[in-house]
Amino acid sequence: MSNPVFSNSQVFGQRRGAAPVAYGQAGGVAADAATLEQMYSAPTATTRDTGRMTYDDVIVKTGGLLLLLIVVAAATWQLAPGIWPIGMVVGLVLGLVNSFKREPSPALIVAYTVAEGVFLGGVSLAFQTMTLDTSTGNAQPIVLQAILGTFATFGAALFLYKSGRVRVTPKFTRFLLIALVGYALFSLVNFGLSFFMASDGFGPLRNGAMGIGVGLLAVGLAAMSLIMDFDAIERGVRQGAPARFAWTAAFGLVVTLVWLYLEILRLLAMFNRN
Template sequence: MSNPVFSNSAVFGERRGRGGVQQAPPPQYGQAPYGQAPYGQAPYGQAPYGQPSLEDMYNGPAATTRDTGRMTYDDVIMKTGGLLALLVVVAAATWFVAPGLWPIGMIVGLVLGLVNAFKKNPSPALIVAYTVAQGVFLGGISLAFQGMTIDSATGTAEPIVMQAVLGTLATFGAALFLFRSGKVRVTPKFTRWLLIAMVGYLAFSLLNVVLSFFIASEGFGPLRNGPVGILVGLVAVGLAAASLIMDFDFIKRGVEQGIPAKFAWTAAFGLIVTLVWLYLEILRILAIFNSND
């Protein structure tokens, strides 16, 4: 059986019969012989007068998003890069100007994150607002975590923020490499495993928050201190990396299916959410490991 892509094509389809390829039937009155164009029409592969030929179209520039109205990888990369740049700028400004605003940024970011997650159509304004709120949150919480590593004798702190940034970029690159190489594939089993693990981690995190109101802890919650906290953090980093691979698969399918270009904002938003989570987990591990309390 031939490839259905070709056999069902009007260009590559063949008519088979006795002795292999069947000859075309004789033309009827008013029709052109097989392989020849009717009078007044250009032969196949040639364009009518005044219109570009197939060769001209092939050698011409690639269609852009404005031409097709569909999402492309370039759309996602540009929007994600722009949001990341905004996130870093806001976080740096918060670090130096008003680090105490991080609880407000956390609450506003959580609310806007839920709103954006459940919107059917992406809102660039709300996604940008979410990024700003997360920048405020990350700038303040990063300074607070680094403050836990200050050596009382020398007064210096471990550079855990820079280490967390590098760790986030390295994990992102590793996840992208594994996805592009096909070594890790998003299968129904993979998706089911990740969903169960995420639900379990969410339940654990909520329990840790509730217990922190009743049990004294070092700032990470009673279930996230010491070696146990580092172990849980490593599991969370693995889950975040798996979530990145899922994000890549969603983006790939969206581009292949030709979804509208506006959903590049949704793709960028999803990547930002996962990257923020990944950064926080790596930062928490480093803060626990280097804590001087």
């Protein structure tokens, strides 16, 4: 798996074709016709009835976390954009803690979301300021464009996955893993060189055409990571994962969406910088 949130969990880590994990005890006696008829006519079981994760759980929790993220980001933008480095550090620490926890902690996941909101609010303003036209005092609306681009990419990735046009195969997984490791090493080198070499604000290895090319590659990798996340969530639901792991699924999606948003925002800043 590419996203450590899912790959470090036994609930989401199994691949297609593997023996399913049993989270509940199945009955060993075959049901008769009357029992089957009663089962089919009964109302749909809810999460409270089954104690298992559902897609609705994941959607509600993901939507709630994204709403909180946007509210905190907007407040930081207006009130204290300069504290974004604190949000970045705290978000990184909490992200790692949540990624490697065996059991999800809603409180820590919410805390991560708040920290990321602080980070995104400040860094979004900084990127948009790069596009400021000093003669008119107007800046390009790259933040709104990045938000729309993020949700459009999310929708496209979900459509491609659900329609079967893109499948998570071992080859797909290996390619994405190698590409992500390569991109992570490239980013670390770029960050290190930024202390010794001049750049346009994105690091010396992300200037000009090369920077745009790397940015487009990163957006593609983030979109592929979303598809991997969808596959992990589908496995979790199919295998009857406990309901509490909907928090893990929502957290994993938020992590990937934050990365995707930042890559799109960076690209737009490169295109529109004055």
